[in-house]
Amino acid sequence: MRDxxxxxxxxxxxxxxxxxxxxxxxxxxxxADNLAHxxxxxxxxxxxxxxxxxxxxxxxxxxxxxxNTSMASVISESLHSVPxxxxxxxxxxxxxYIACLKFGLLIPSMVAFVAYALLAGERSYGVLLLxxxxxxxxxxxxxxxxxxxxxxxxxxxxxx
Amino acid sequence: xxxxxxxxFMLFSEAESLFALISGVLIGVFIGAIPGxxxxxxVAVVLPFTFAMPPVAAILLLLGxxxxxxxxxxxxxxxxxxxxxxxxxxxxxDGNPLARQGKAxxxxxxxxxxxxIGDLISNLVxxxxxxxxxxxxxxxxxxxxxxxxxxxxxxxxxxxxESLLKGFIAAALGLLLATIGTDLIVGTPRFAFDITxxxxxxxxxxxxxxxxxxxxxxxxxxxxEHGKTAVAxxxxxxxxxxxxxxxxxxxxxxxxxGVVLGVIPGLGATPAAFLSYSExxxxxxxxxxxxxxxxxxxIAAESGNSSVGGATMIPLLSLGIPGDVITAxxxxxxxxxGLQPGPLLFQNNIExxxxxxxxxxxxxxxxxxxxRLAIPLLGRVISVRQSLLMPGILVLCVYGxxxxxxxxxxxxxxxxxxxxxxxxxxxGLPRAxxxxxxxxxxxxxxxxxxxxxxxxxxxxxxxSSPITWLFWALTLLSVAGAVFSHHARKRKLxx
Numbered sequence: 001m002r003d004x005x006x007x008x009x010x011x012x013x014x015x016x017x018x019x020x021x022x023x024x025x026x027x028x029x030x031x032a033d034n035l036a037h038x039x040x041x042x043x044x045x046x047x048x049x050x051x052x053x054x055x056x057x058x059x060x061x062x063x064x065x066x067x068n069t070s071m072a073s074v075i076s077e078s079l080h081s082v083p084x085x086x087x088x089x090x091x092x093x094x095x096x097y098i099a100c101l102k103f104g105l106l107i108p109s110m111v112a113f114v115a116y117a118l119l120a121g122e123r124s125y126g127v128l129l130l131x132x133x134x135x136x137x138x139x140x141x142x143x144x145x146x147x148x149x150x151x152x153x154x155x156x157x158x159x160x
Numbered sequence: 161x162x163x164x165x166x167x168x169f170m171l172f173s174e175a176e177s178l179f180a181l182i183s184g185v186l187i188g189v190f191i192g193a194i195p196g197x198x199x200x201x202x203v204a205v206v207l208p209f210t211f212a213m214p215p216v217a218a219i220l221l222l223l224g225x226x227x228x229x230x231x232x233x234x235x236x237x238x239x240x241x242x243x244x245x246x247x248x249x250x251x252x253x254d255g256n257p258l259a260r261q262g263k264a265x266x267x268x269x270x271x272x273x274x275x276x277i278g279d280l281i282s283n284l285v286x287x288x289x290x291x292x293x294x295x296x297x298x299x300x301x302x303x304x305x306x307x308x309x310x311x312x313x314x315x316x317x318x319x320x321x322e323s324l325l326k327g328f329i330a331a332a333l334g335l336l337l338a339t340i341g342t343d344l345i346v347g348t349p350r351f352a353f354d355i356t357x358x359x360x361x362x363x364x365x366x367x368x369x370x371x372x373x374x375x376x377x378x379x380x381x382x383x384x385e386h387g388k389t390a391v392a393x394x395x396x397x398x399x400x401x402x403x404x405x406x407x408x409x410x411x412x413x414x415x416x417x418g419v420v421l422g423v424i425p426g427l428g429a430t431p432a433a434f435l436s437y438s439e440x441x442x443x444x445x446x447x448x449x450x451x452x453x454x455x456x457x458x459i460a461a462e463s464g465n466s467s468v469g470g471a472t473m474i475p476l477l478s479l480g481i482p483g484d485v486i487t488a489x490x491x492x493x494x495x496x497x498g499l500q501p502g503p504l505l506f507q508n509n510i511e512x513x514x515x516x517x518x519x520x521x522x523x524x525x526x527x528x529x530x531x532r533l534a535i536p537l538l539g540r541v542i543s544v545r546q547s548l549l550m551p552g553i554l555v556l557c558v559y560g561x562x563x564x565x566x567x568x569x570x571x572x573x574x575x576x577x578x579x580x581x582x583x584x585x586x587x588g589l590p591r592a593x594x595x596x597x598x599x600x601x602x603x604x605x606x607x608x609x610x611x612x613x614x615x616x617x618x619x620x621x622x623x624s625s626p627i628t629w630l631f632w633a634l635t636l637l638s639v640a641g642a643v644f645s646h647h648a649r650k651r652k653l654x655x
Contacts, residue, residue: 001587001589002588003181003587005587006326006329006588006589010329010586014544017336019340025352025353026343026348026350026351027349028348034612034613034616034617035612035617036345036608036609036610036612037344037346039343039348040350042339042605043336043351045304046335049328049332050329053328054329054334056325057325060325082382083381085381086378086382087378088381089378089381090378090453090579092576093239096223096558097571097572097575100558101568107292109559112554112555112558113551113554114551115375115551115554116550116554117548118382120367120381120546120547120603121547121548122165122545122548128548129605131552134618135552135555136387136559140559141557142209143563145210146212147211149211149212149562149563149564149566150566151559151562152568
C-alpha cells in the first residue's frame, strides 16, 4: 500500500511539474531548434521519467489494493504508530525557525536545546541548563572567531 | 615528480592539515562509537567546520572522520551489542559474544588491527589505480562524461535500495532538485519563483544535513525506550600483534573483497563486511563457532568494511564520481574550496592529490594510535545520554546549515529536507541515490547539453566513441544485474 501511495504521489508530482511548475518556473529567452538551448528540456525529461516510474510503481502495487486495507487506514496506522512527542519534535522546528528569524541563532538555539532535551525525557535540570547555554554559546564563538561566519545574534548583538 | 611529491608533503605537514587529520580520526572514532550516530551523520555535521580551512586540511578532516567512524562503529557493536554504524552490524555477530566471555579487549584490538590493515591496503590500491584511471579519463569529452554519470547513477540507484524502481525515483528527485537555480547554458533563473536565494541553487550542505542528520535526531522521539544500556567490561587480556597476524588469510581476503566492492559505486561498507564475514566462515575449519565469539569473524567483518574507504575514493579522485554518500560529501567539500576532483585535478593540482595520499596513509597509522589509546575511554562515551546528545546535534545542524552561505534560507531548506527524508524512509525511497544524483545533477545536465551543442542537437553524439559505447554497455549490464538480483531476492522470499 505504501508503494501505491508513493507511486501516486510521484505521478501527481510529475503531472504538476509538466503542466504547472516547469512552464511557470522556466523562461526560454529565445526559440531554437537545439534542445541544448532550452532550460526546460532537462527538467521536463526528468518529470516524465518521474511520471512513468511513479505510474509503474503504482500499477505494480495496484493489485494489492484488492486486499481490505484502505489507503486511509494505512496512513492513519502510520500516523498513530509513532508517539505524539515525535510529531511535537517536528512541529517545534517551526517556532525554532521563526525565532531564529526574529532573535538570531543564539537565544532560540538555547531554548530549543532545553525544549528538545526535556521532550526527550532529560530530567537532570542542572546539566540540561548548563549544556543548553554552553553548547550554542561555544558554537557561536567558534563560528564567529574561528570560521569568520557572522552568526546573527539578535538582541545579543551588543555582546559583540 | 619528486618536486611535486615534496610540495604535497609540505601541504600535508602544515600544522592545520595535521591538526585536521588528528581531530578527524578522533571525532570519527568517538562519534562512530555512539549508537545512532552514523559516519555519514558525523561527516555531515563536521562539513560546515571545514569552510574556513585550507582545502587539504578540510578534506583530511573529513577523511579522518570517515576512517575513524569505520572503526568507531565496532566499539558499541562489541560492548553493547548495538552497531555504532550500519557497517559494524556484522562485527557484533562475534564481537559481542566475545565481550560476554570477558574478551572485549581482544575483540576490539582485533577489530582495530583489521581496520587499520584493511584501510592501509585500500589506500595503497587507491594510490596505484587513481592516477592510471585519471590518465584514461583525460580522453573524456562531454558525451563520455555524460554516459559515465548515467552509468554511475544507474548502479547507485540499483544497489542502494530495496528496489531498482525506487532507486530510480529517488535519483530522479535528486536530479530535479539540482535543476533549481540559474540555467547553466542560457543563464536565466529556473524554478527560483522570485525567491532570491533560489537563484544560486539549493546548497549541498543543508540538503545533506536535512537528509542524513535530522532524521537521526527525530528517531530519538520515535522510540519510547528509556533506561541505561549495559556496557560489557573490557577484560584484561590483550591481543598481541603476533597473534593477530595468525589471521592473515582472513584480513587479506577481507581487504581484497572490500576494495573490489568499494570501487563499485553504491555498494558501500556494509555488504563488504557481510561478504568478507561469510567468506571467512565458509573457509573456516570451525564454521560452527561463528556467531558464538570467533575472533576470525570480527577480523573478517572489520577488514571488509574498512577496506572500502580508500577504494570509494578511486572513482571520486580520478573521475569526479562519488560512489557513496560520504564521498559525495567529500566531493562537496572539494567544490566548496573551488576544486573539482577528476583528471584535471591530477593535471593541475597534483600536489593536493599527493598530500591527500600521504594523509590517507598517515591516517591509517593515526587510527592505530588513537584507537589503542581510546579503547579504555570508549565504554563511557557510548553510554552518553541521547536526551542531551540529540538536541546538541540539532543545534549543530542549524548552525552548520546557516554557515554555508550565512543564510537563514539554508536553515529553512534543511528543515524542509528533514521531514522529506522521513517521508522517503517511510515510503522506502533510498536517500543515497537522491543525494548522489543531487550532487551529480549539474555535471550530468551540463555534459548532456554541451554534448547536444557539439552534436548540433543530435543525440547520436552520445554513441560516437568506443568509450560512450563502453559506458552504455556497462549501464545496461548494471540495470540487468539489478533486475536479476531483485527477481532472485523475490523468488527467495516467495519460496
